[in-house]
Every structure is written in structure tokens, then in C-alpha cells.
Amino acid sequence: MTDLPFDSLAALADSAPTLPGFDDGAADAARARQDTLTKPPGSLGRLEELAIFMAGWRGDPRPHVFDAQALVFAGNHGITARGVSPFPPEVTAQMVANFERGGAAINQLCRHAGARLSVVPLELDRPTADFTEAPAMTEAECLDAMRTGAEAVDPKCDVLILGEMGIGNSTVSAALACAVCGGPAVDWVGRGTGADDAGVARKIATVEAGLSRHADATGLAILAALGGREQAAICGAILAARVARIPVLLDGFICTAAAAPLFAADPAFLAHARVAHVSREPGHARLCAAIGQDPLLDLGMALGEGTGAALALSLLRAALECHNGMATFAEAGVAGG
Numbered sequence: 001m002t003d004l005p006f007d008s009l010a011a012l013a014d015s016a017p018t019l020p021g022f023d024d025g026a027a028d029a030a031r032a033r034q035d036t037l038t039k040p041p042g043s044l045g046r047l048e049e050l051a052i053f054m055a056g057w058r059g060d061p062r063p064h065v066f067d068a069q070a071l072v073f074a075g076n077h078g079i080t081a082r083g084v085s086p087f088p089p090e091v092t093a094q095m096v097a098n099f100e101r102g103g104a105a106i107n108q109l110c111r112h113a114g115a116r117l118s119v120v121p122l123e124l125d126r127p128t129a130d131f132t133e134a135p136a137m138t139e140a141e142c143l144d145a146m147r148t149g150a151e152a153v154d155p156k157c158d159v160l161i162l163g164e165m166g167i168g169n170s171t172v173s174a175a176l177a178c179a180v181c182g183g184p185a186v187d188w189v190g191r192g193t194g195a196d197d198a199g200v201a202r203k204i205a206t207v208e209a210g211l212s213r214h215a216d217a218t219g220l221a222i223l224a225a226l227g228g229r230e231q232a233a234i235c236g237a238i239l240a241a242r243v244a245r246i247p248v249l250l251d252g253f254i255c256t257a258a259a260a261p262l263f264a265a266d267p268a269f270l271a272h273a274r275v276a277h278v279s280r281e282p283g284h285a286r287l288c289a290a291i292g293q294d295p296l297l298d299l300g301m302a303l304g305e306g307t308g309a310a311l312a313l314s315l316l317r318a319a320l321e322c323h324n325g326m327a328t329f330a331e332a333g334v335a336g337g
């Protein structure tokens, strides 16, 4: 395990400067290699950027993905009693069973992209408190879930794919994004799994009530006040990955919003993470812009589970195949390099 200070949120929030940083030497060497490969300079666009990103975080000018780990964290939320999702909260556990049997979209996309998937249910029988009435989690509950998330990370993997499952999560995410970025609740609420106009109105009212109750929360306190256990586990996993210099692919709106309190505590916490795809959920593009992320894919998806992140793994593998496998101008005897 890691030596992250999981004894208090304040200590964790202060730990960013102690974490490993980007290896500029390895990244510069990777960038120099890209410029010698048999292609016009920069013509592989964001594939080049991905290879250099991997090089810097892995500390290796020629990085590889031998082992990709995907983690899906699942949790239940007190706010589902407020009618914020068209689906009942039982679906969370039912989908966990579906993941375990291999029947969900994430199972197919992990197999396709070559990631090994683990599902981590977090006390599904004990939903977090309704955040309009109390903090969703105590500090101890939040730290416990963060530790569980951190412990699920295999420090030997080369890249980490993160996803979630939790009915009500598009409302939780709207609340987290609103608390971190500001603005009216209506800017952050979308239809999620298909809320109708009355459902959207209930979601907005829930986010507004949560934000006014927890108006004082800043940084990681936002995570405990408004998040769920799966959001806390995602934050813990992001931190553990950082300790092991493992780059992270965040899925869509829900994963990005889960990570947003880390950004609020210190933007450096997310330096090794990339948002994989921009979700159809309308708050996602706004959230990505606010935290300086430019999602890799735009496929009109809004599923969650880590599906967009698993797809982005294929892109990352493609980027590294080119980076490591292409001939240089000198090797190929091509003029002009």
C-alpha cells in the first residue's frame, strides 16, 4: 500500500507536494523521438500528446501498457428517495451482479481494449445520508471509502481505468461540480438515465438544497458533504495511482465530478489523469473546461461504468504502438526528417 495520509481529509489535501511529479526528462526524450518518426511533425496530433504523457508519468521514454487495470466502484445514495432517477436504487446491486457475470457494456469494452476489470461494491446496503439533510458521509466514512479505493489499485499496473455505478449519481455529480465550480444548479443538472422534465426539476431542487446546506464546504470537505462512497473511492484510487506513477483515464461526467474535489483541494492532484470522453450529460463539457481537461473522445455516450475510459485505452494503446513501433527517418531512409 501507499503512505498516503488517510487519517484526515486536511492531511490528504495538503499532500499534493509530496507526490511524484511528471518526469520532464522522459517526456522530452519521448517528444524528441516523436519528431524523428516517419511522419510530418505533429501529424499524429493527440496520439503524440498521449505517448508523451505516458512517458512522463511512467518515467520511461518508450512506455508500454502491459497491464491495464479497470476499477468500477459502486455505491448507493440517500438522495434517491427524492425521486432523482427514473431507476430504483436496487439497480445498483443488480448491475454489480451483471458486471460480475460479464453482461454489462463495461465487460465487453474492457475485453475489447485489453483491461482486467474488478468491481468494488461499497456497502450497498447502507446508502449515504441524504445530503439535503446532513453531510452524505462523515469524515471517517469518507476516509474509509478513499482507503478502499486506494487499496484496490494494483501498483504494478501501467494504466488505471476508472468507472462507477450508483443510481442517483448524475445528481450527486451535479452537486459536486456545482460546489467546486459555482454557478446555478441548472447549469450542472441533466437527464442522467432519462429523467423527464419533472424529474429534472426534482434534481435541480435537490442540488440547490444540498448546496445551500453545505455552502461552507471547500476542497475535500465537498466530497464528504455531497459525494458517495464510490466518489470517495475514485479519489482514493487516483491518489494511489499517483504514488505509483500510474496514469489514470477518467470516464465521463460522473467520474470527472468525483475527482473535482481533489482538483479543488489542489489542481496538481489530477496532473496524471485524463478525461477519456465528453459525456452527453450537459454539465460535463463545462466541468472539463473548468478543470483544464480536454476529453479525448466525443461519442455522444452517457453510460458511466468506465465505458468511455475503456474505449480511450484503445486509443492509448494505438498511440504507444506508433510511438514504439514506427521507424525513424534515418532508419527507414526517408528523406526530410
Ligand SMILES: Cc1cc2ncn([C@H]3O[C@H](COP(=O)(O)O)[C@@H](O)[C@H]3O)c2cc1C
Pocket: 084, 085, 086, 087, 091, 095, 164, 165, 166, 167, 168, 169, 170, 171, 191, 192, 193, 194, 195, 254, 303, 304, 305
Ligand atoms: C441499467 C443501468 C446501467 C447503468 N450503467 C451505468 N449507469 C449510470 O447511470 C447512473 C446514473 O444515472 P442517474 O443519476 O439517472 O441514476 C449511474 O449508476 C451510472 O453509472 C447505469 C444506469 C442504469 C439504469
Ligand SMILES: O=C(O)c1cccnc1
Pocket: 170, 192, 193, 251, 252, 253, 254, 255, 279, 280, 281, 284, 301, 302, 303, 304, 305
Ligand atoms: O457521463 C456519465 O458518467 C454518465 C452520464 C449519465 C448517466 N450515467 C453516467
